[in-house]
Amino acid sequence: MRWHKRLLVAGVTGVLALTASACAGGQVRGAGGTPAPQQSGTGQSRSAPSEGVANDSTFVYVPNLDVVTDWDPATSYSNEIVALSNIYEGLTRYDAQTQKAEPRLAQKWTSGEGGKEWTFELRPGVTFHSGAPLTAEAAKKAIERTIDKKGGAAYIWDAVDKIDALDDKTLKFTLKYPAPLDLIASSGYAAYIYDVGAVDPDGKKDGGTGPYTVDTWQKGKETELTLKAYEGYWGGWKPEQYKKVAFRVTPEITTAWQLLQKGEVNFVQRLNPQLFQQAGGTDGVRTSQSPSFQNLLVLFNTSSGPAKDERVRKALQAAIDYDGLAAALKGSGQKASGLVPEGLLGHVAGMQPKQDLDKARQLLEEAGYGPDNPELKLSLTYAQGDDDQKLLVTLLSAALKKLNVTLQARPMTWNAQWDLGKKRGQDVFVMYWYPDYPDAYSWFLNVFRSADEPQFNLSYLKDAQIDAGIDALPELTATNQVRADETYQDLQRKIIEERAAVAVPYVQTYQRALSADVEGYVDNPAYPNVVFFYDLKRAA
Amino acid sequence: MARHLARRLGQALLVVAGVVVLTFTVMRLVPGDPAVAFAGPKATPEQLAEVRERFGLDDPLPAQLVAYVRDLLTGDWGTSLRTRQPVLDDLYLAFPASLELVGAALVLAIVVGVPVGVLAARHNRRLPDLGVRFTSMLAVSVPVFWLALTLQLIFASELGWFPIAGEYDSSLDTTSPLTLWTNITVVDALITGNWPILTSTLQHLVLPALVVAAYPTGVIAQMTRAALIEEAGQDHARMERALGFGETAVLTRFALRPSLVPVLSIVALVFAYSIVNGFLVEAVFNWPGLGRYAAESIKARDTPAIAGVTLLVALVYTLANLVVDLLQGVVDPRVRAR
Numbered sequence: 001m002r003w004h005k006r007l008l009v010a011g012v013t014g015v016l017a018l019t020a021s022a023c024a025g026g027q028v029r030g031a032g033g034t035p036a037p038q039q040s041g042t043g044q045s046r047s048a049p050s051e052g053v054a055n056d057s058t059f060v061y062v063p064n065l066d067v068v069t070d071w072d073p074a075t076s077y078s079n080e081i082v083a084l085s086n087i088y089e090g091l092t093r094y095d096a097q098t099q100k101a102e103p104r105l106a107q108k109w110t111s112g113e114g115g116k117e118w119t120f121e122l123r124p125g126v127t128f129h130s131g132a133p134l135t136a137e138a139a140k141k142a143i144e145r146t147i148d149k150k151g152g153a154a155y156i157w158d159a160v161d162k163i164d165a166l167d168d169k170t171l172k173f174t175l176k177y178p179a180p181l182d183l184i185a186s187s188g189y190a191a192y193i194y195d196v197g198a199v200d201p202d203g204k205k206d207g208g209t210g211p212y213t214v215d216t217w218q219k220g221k222e223t224e225l226t227l228k229a230y231e232g233y234w235g236g237w238k239p240e241q242y243k244k245v246a247f248r249v250t251p252e253i254t255t256a257w258q259l260l261q262k263g264e265v266n267f268v269q270r271l272n273p274q275l276f277q278q279a280g281g282t283d284g285v286r287t288s289q290s291p292s293f294q295n296l297l298v299l300f301n302t303s304s305g306p307a308k309d310e311r312v313r314k315a316l317q318a319a320i321d322y323d324g325l326a327a328a329l330k331g332s333g334q335k336a337s338g339l340v341p342e343g344l345l346g347h348v349a350g351m352q353p354k355q356d357l358d359k360a361r362q363l364l365e366e367a368g369y370g371p372d373n374p375e376l377k378l379s380l381t382y383a384q385g386d387d388d389q390k391l392l393v394t395l396l397s398a399a400l401k402k403l404n405v406t407l408q409a410r411p412m413t414w415n416a417q418w419d420l421g422k423k424r425g426q427d428v429f430v431m432y433w434y435p436d437y438p439d440a441y442s443w444f445l446n447v448f449r450s451a452d453e454p455q456f457n458l459s460y461l462k463d464a465q466i467d468a469g470i471d472a473l474p475e476l477t478a479t480n481q482v483r484a485d486e487t488y489q490d491l492q493r494k495i496i497e498e499r500a501a502v503a504v505p506y507v508q509t510y511q512r513a514l515s516a517d518v519e520g521y522v523d524n525p526a527y528p529n530v531v532f533f534y535d536l537k538r539a540a
Numbered sequence: 541m542a543r544h545l546a547r548r549l550g551q552a553l554l555v556v557a558g559v560v561v562l563t564f565t566v567m568r569l570v571p572g573d574p575a576v577a578f579a580g581p582k583a584t585p586e587q588l589a590e591v592r593e594r595f596g597l598d599d600p601l602p603a604q605l606v607a608y609v610r611d612l613l614t615g616d617w618g619t620s621l622r623t624r625q626p627v628l629d630d631l632y633l634a635f636p637a638s639l640e641l642v643g644a645a646l647v648l649a650i651v652v653g654v655p656v657g658v659l660a661a662r663h664n665r666r667l668p669d670l671g672v673r674f675t676s677m678l679a680v681s682v683p684v685f686w687l688a689l690t691l692q693l694i695f696a697s698e699l700g701w702f703p704i705a706g707e708y709d710s711s712l713d714t715t716s717p718l719t720l721w722t723n724i725t726v727v728d729a730l731i732t733g734n735w736p737i738l739t740s741t742l743q744h745l746v747l748p749a750l751v752v753a754a755y756p757t758g759v760i761a762q763m764t765r766a767a768l769i770e771e772a773g774q775d776h777a778r779m780e781r782a783l784g785f786g787e788t789a790v791l792t793r794f795a796l797r798p799s800l801v802p803v804l805s806i807v808a809l810v811f812a813y814s815i816v817n818g819f820l821v822e823a824v825f826n827w828p829g830l831g832r833y834a835a836e837s838i839k840a841r842d843t844p845a846i847a848g849v850t851l852l853v854a855l856v857y858t859l860a861n862l863v864v865d866l867l868q869g870v871v872d873p874r875v876r877a878r
Contacts, residue, residue, distance in 0.1 A: 250705065
């Protein structure tokens with residue numbers, strides 16, 4: 001045999017061996033191991049005879065990370081919120097405009113006993129995707145299962161003592177302590193009402209009540225997930241609504257942008273400021289920019305080290321170039337006013353901080369530092385790979401250098417940063433915070449309430465007066481919103497201005513781009529990155 | 541030959557065992573609690589304890605290593621902290637896509653690189669040679685992400701000749717669903733005769749394969765050229781010339797075969813290299829491959845997944861080297877005799 005031929009034979013043998021070894025039997029892609037179910041896919045919707053002028057196009061959402069890591073509505077606590085929020089519904093849904101929970105699966109509700117008793121009346125005519133009707137008993141089972149699972153954000157129900165199904169449509173919660181249960185029930189995580197018998201960890205079926213149900217799920221593929229309309233949805237369907245949704249995972253922002261320009265996709269979750277600006281002037285593309293519920297916290301070590309001195313903390317607050325930072329972020333963040341972002345009860349207008357280097361110098365001198373005194377060294381930790389935080393660190397280092405303060409900044413992974421923080425190992429801790437349900441209480445309870453073993457209280461603040469204020473919040477939110485608002489304002493003044501435990505430089509902004517033919521899109525910061533596809537329609 | 545092979549196999553096993561121990565050690569030396577990655581950024585202490593318990597993170601390190609090796613051997617490569625799927629399942633999805641991309645790129649690189657190397661050797665130190673050397677140097681040194689973005693912008697976005705991103709048009713999943721045998725889309729489409737998916741995949745493959753092929757093509761061309769020039773200076777070449785063979789015949793009929801031995805080792809090397817280093821290309825073109833999986837896993841500090849990728853690449857690397865050893869014996873009998 002000539003050597004060429006031998007080489008060819010060896011090559012072919014290799015390929016065959018590879019094929020044989022990789023061989024796992026024939027499976028149809030998209031069916032996840034079993035043959036494809038009877039009806040699935042875009043092909044069918046084309047020929048669906050039920051709608052006269054049905055919108056047969058698929059809405060394509062571009063996330064930059066894998067969509068689903070957890071199919072269980074009880075424990076889901078990650079990116080899959082963008083899909084699950086369209087498959088599942090809660091008792092209520094938060095409206096950032098009215099700052100209130102609005103009816104969803106519950107039509108109306110009342111609270112009594114100073115916020116310790118809540119009665120929800122369920123919407124009639126709702127069915128789960130499994131076919132079972134929504135009853136108070138089913139809802140009770142779902143919430144109880146979520147609580148028992150103890151995963152993800154299940155702690156939001158911590159206040160619940162017991163749940164009773166008074167009749168078919170009435171659900172009564174008895175709480176251990178007062179809490180705004182209507183807000184808790186609107187959470188994007190752990191508040192879904194589902195058919196407990198239909199939970200499937202492989203995503204082949206789901207037990208939701210929402211307008212969409214799972215069509216195909218292909219882990220790791222580019223088009224990871226497709227959803228289709230649930231025909232029995234209680235809200236009904238109109239022809240111009242999107243009845244098909246696809247999630248096309250695109251990690252590279254420039255690639256996402258090109259796909260949008262070509263009209264291959266409808267919604268890009270996040271663009272960078274440069275592309276966002278370009279998108280604003282591009283035909284066929286619309287942009288949307290709105291503040292999120294996520295803000296950056298610069299937490300000062302109030303328990304040990306040089307920042308234990310209140311004057312040093314106030315000097316650090318005054319040294320941050322808030323306006324310079326906001327400008328450098330080019331729209332991906334905006335100056336914050338207080339701890340509570342706009343759109344939540346407790347937000348204070350007019351609390352925007354300003355840089356004041358003279359004041360900083362004076363405070364440092366009083367504390368024995370500054371240009372004419374020994375150098376002050378401060379350690380700071382922040383998130384590795386986060387360009388926005390890096391910008392803050394760069395600006396702050398430069399400003400402090402002039403004041404004879406050296407900032408030893410360390411970018412770290414969250415795990416390592418958090419571990420060090422729990423051991424009180426730094427002077428300044430930089431992190432983002434966001435609430436799991438639309439209530440500002442999360443910032444105060446988790447980040448600023450005293451704790452002997454700090455979890456997220458990484459300023460290590462210990463203040464009985466502040467604790468008392470925080471502890472009064474849940475009941476006030478449930479019973480007297482005006483008083484709650486005042487308490488929030490008072491707490492923010494104390495924590496930021498009096499105790500100087502934190503500086504809040506900016507609130508993150510969502511910069512989205514969508515195709516111009518999509519109508520009805522509203523960004524709801526209570527549900528990060530979620531598009532409620534049911535609310536959209538396609539312009540003729 | 542058999543002894544030679546057995547020795548290489550033994551060495552390969554040693555390398556893989558070393559990689560296992562090394563990855564395990566490095567993963568546990570990195571600061572930070574791996575349980576946080578699984579339980580989520582806002583995990584309660586109880587949730588963290590539960591995760592530590594479940595994955596045995598509180599056991600002493602040697603015990604963890606023993607358990608790890610035992611699990612690996614029984615086919616349990618752990619559960620990814622990020623995707624929450626068994627790592628082996630994830631790899632089984634990601635690896636074939638990379639194999640497809642890198643395979644196509646290597647075929648391209650060999651088909652172009654070897655003849656171009658011959659051309660350069662034939663015209664040593666003249667214009668064609670200089671042209672080939674300059675272009676291959678460029679191909680080797682151009683940053684892949686730049687090349688990927690540029691090709692995408694020009695040939696996909698502006699000219700529209702090729703799709704922007706993806707492995708194939710996903711709407712074909714419903715109109716002509718693909719039956720999977722090897723999980724390598726091109727191969728499966730070919731053996732099941734699924735022409736729509738085959739055509740679509742080939743179209744999607746062109747740009748990323750070109751980008752991935754740039755580096756191997758340059759290296760193979762340079763290597764072929766150098767080996768040929770050396771071989772053409774050997775005694776046997778003088779003999780062939782004396783017998784009246786032309787320069788081209790000397791190169792292609794006699795010198796090429798022994799020259800392929802070093803070229804083949806280079807192919808094995810760039811193959812293993814491209815499998816993981818294709819991640820920038822995979823990211824730009826949304827290719828659902830191993831490089832992208834590795835990059836996402838590293839970002840999420842997903843220890844089991846990173847260890848899985850490392851192990852798989854080590855296996856691929858040693859396997860590729862073994863295959864090359866075999867092929868070298870086929871190409872050059874002198875290797876067998878050694």
